Amino acid sequence: MKMETRGRPRLLPLKEIEEWKNTHGEKYNDPKAIKFVQSLLQKEIIKNSEVVAAHLLYESAVSRINACKYNLGIYAKITCDWEDAEVMVLDIIFHKKEMWAEWIKQSIYYEETNKQCFRASIDRIDAQKNYTLSNMQMLSIKDNVIKATARPHYLFNVTGIINPSSDSVQSYRRFESKQEALDSLGIKFKGDTGRLYKVKDQTYLVQSEDVTFGRKEIEEYENDDESTWYSSSMSIGAITDEFGNTYNLDLPITYPQISIKLNPKV
Numbered sequence: 211m212k213m214e215t216r217g218r219p220r221l222l223p224l225k226e227i228e229e230w231k232n233t234h235g236e237k238y239n240d241p242k243a244i245k246f247v248q249s250l251l252q253k254e255i256i257k258n259s260e261v262v263a264a265h266l267l268y269e270s271a272v273s274r275i276n277a278c279k280y281n282l283g284i285y286a287k288i289t290c291d292w293e294d295a296e297v298m299v300l301d302i303i304f305h306k307k308e309m310w311a312e313w314i315k316q317s318i319y320y321e322e323t324n325k326q327c328f329r330a331s332i333d334r335i336d337a338q339k340n341y342t343l344s345n346m347q348m349l350s351i352k353d354n355v356i357k358a359t360a361r362p363h364y365l366f367n368v369t370g371i372i373n374p375s376s377d378s379v380q381s382y383r384r385f386e387s388k389q390e391a392l393d394s395l396g397i398k399f400k401g402d403t404g405r406l407y408k409v410k411d412q413t414y415l416v417q418s419e420d421v422t423f424g425r426k427e428i429e430e431y432e433n434d435d436e437s438t439w440y441s442s443s444m445s446i447g448a449i450t451d452e453f454g455n456t457y458n459l460d461l462p463i464t465y466p467q468i469s470i471k472l473n474p475k476v
Contacts, residue, residue, distance in 0.1 A: 235321075238262065256303070263318075267299050267332075272295040274341055292341070309347055320350075328351070329350065330349075359387050364472075367412055368468070388416065392416065402421050403467070422472050441462065
């Protein structure tokens, strides 16, 4: 006799999901989001004109909760007050009415333009604090990126550290944003990674003001490929031999990442 196997039961019939997509758009196909938004409609918590906004808010809530839960990227040390996306959405609708109104307006514009950069996102007002009701606002993805790159950044020329025999003088320069720092080098990359970048014969490090003054640590990551590590040396003193010759004692060091901290001179 052939055994019949059954998988996890569907939250919604396929036909119902297809009807939802036909009404609201192909990209709105998450069964959990659909079922939740349907319940909001049935309870008259939202209007028909707010369906897309609620769907997008639910997806963003899930994204933020998971990013904090699994310590993803920049959220490694950030916590979220919610474990349930449905509760998070309801708290925003009922207790952050201005944010919800802005979310609806932005979602309408996103639908009109169909450009991802205009999609609404959940932003932390103070990026150093966690996801709490008082520390959240709506920002478009575009404005969120601008905000993230608008914080002061420092550009360090570390050529002399990496290559002590170089004639380069160690120096740094402050920029009002990461983008300005990147533009000065003519390159694109992420900041606060602890990775170095070569431009012509010079080596540079770009990091935020928070890392530079010790308010934040760079993100650590596993890197067992020592061929990609950096090497340098540190002077630990001098020694004189029996013939009167003096030699510097240099300690070779290798490291996968680097960060520089500026400490005010006492």
